[in-house]
Amino acid sequence: MFACMYFAGLRPAEAAGxxxxxxxxxxxxxGLLTLEQxxxxxxxxxxxxxxxxxxxxLKQRRRKAIRDVSIPPELVRILREHxxxxxxxxxxxxxxxxxxxxxxxxxxxxxxxxxRTYALTPDQVASPLxxxxxxxxxxxx
Numbered sequence: 743m744f745a746c747m748y749f750a751g752l753r754p755a756e757a758a759g760x761x762x763x764x765x766x767x768x769x770x771x772x773g774l775l776t777l778e779q780x781x782x783x784x785x786x787x788x789x790x791x792x793x794x795x796x797x798x799x800l801k802q803r804r805r806k807a808i809r810d811v812s813i814p815p816e817l818v819r820i821l822r823e824h825x826x827x828x829x830x831x832x833x834x835x836x837x838x839x840x841x842x843x844x845x846x847x848x849x850x851x852x853x854x855x856x857x858r859t860y861a862l863t864p865d866q867v868a869s870p871l872x873x874x875x876x877x878x879x880x881x882x883x
Contacts, residue, residue, distance in 0.1 A: 759779045761833070776810055
């Protein structure tokens with residue numbers, strides 16, 4: 743998931759909704775992600791389905807818009823290996839929990855927080871660089 747966010751610039755909700763059918767992964771060269779949906783997280787009371795992750799269109803785009811994203815060979819290789827090793831959820835999603843559910847923002851938030859300590863200097867970790875807030879907006883919220 744983090745590789746998709748890094749190499750392809752996907753939002754977390756786009757990565758959560760990424761399906762195998764959205765991935766065009768040639769054996770060599772650049773690949774393509776064809777994004778059609780997202781899986782944003784919200785409170786059940788604010789969702790249309792009563793679930794914490796509704797299927798929605800792409801953020802700030804027309805309702806049925808599609809966004810094509812070229813991906814470098816390194817991400818193509820990572821995704822091919824991920825699919826081979828882990829398969830997909832019943833609906834074709836690449837990233838899921840052990841039970842096949844959509845992962846919670848708190849789960850990848852914990853991983854991201856720990857990853858910052860390995861990738862950044864102590865001063866950078868203490869700064870807002872590559873930081874994440876619980877509200878998903880600016881660090882000041």
